[in-house]
Amino acid sequence: MSGHPPIRTGVPAYDAVYRHIRDLGDHMPPDTVHRNAMIWRGVQAAVEAMQATYTPPPPGSDRDALPEHLRGLIWPHMRPYLSTACETADACRLAAAEYPEYADELRAWETREHAACRVTRKQDMASCDCRCHTTPKETP
Numbered sequence: 311m312s313g314h315p316p317i318r319t320g321v322p323a324y325d326a327v328y329r330h331i332r333d334l335g336d337h338m339p340p341d342t343v344h345r346n347a348m349i350w351r352g353v354q355a356a357v358e359a360m361q362a363t364y365t366p367p368p369p370g371s372d373r374d375a376l377p378e379h380l381r382g383l384i385w386p387h388m389r390p391y392l393s394t395a396c397e398t399a400d401a402c403r404l405a406a407a408e409y410p411e412y413a414d415e416l417r418a419w420e421t422r423e424h425a426a427c428r429v430t431r432k433q434d435m436a437s438c439d440c441r442c443h444t445t446p447k448e449t450p
């Protein structure tokens with residue numbers, strides 16, 4: 311065998327796999343089934359480490375936003391913001407009119423998607439243009 315890949319520490323998924331490898335010590339799997347189980351446990355450890363470390367920014371957070379002085383520069387080149395959730399909601403509304411047999415389900419998803427909108431585009435903090443954010447929810 312030639313060289314090993316460079317060991318990267320401080321990356322949670324790598325660290326989790328190395329911990330798994332270290333825990334195995336000198337243990338040799340007796341057969342393919344046991345070897346595969348050992349590998350999958352390493353993969354599982356990596357996946358769990360990733361899930362534990364990635365937290366999406368809360369709505370309205372500017373964690374992923376460009377610095378304010380750059381936002382002003384890119385602004386003319388950005389499309390108006392309609393969030394994926396609100397765009398999907400609108401597609402559900404249109405499809406509900408086309409497919410009456412799915413209309414109830416599609417309208418439920420429409421409501422759910424509007425409610426799931428993050429309202430603010432995380433890169434430039436632009437506000438979602440969807441009318442669901444301006445139309446009062448309760449109409450007499």
Ligand SMILES: [Zn+2]
Pocket residue numbers: 395396399423424427440441442443
């Ligand atoms: Zn909306």
Ligand SMILES: [Zn+2]
Pocket residue numbers: 392393395396427428429438439440443
């Ligand atoms: Zn929206």
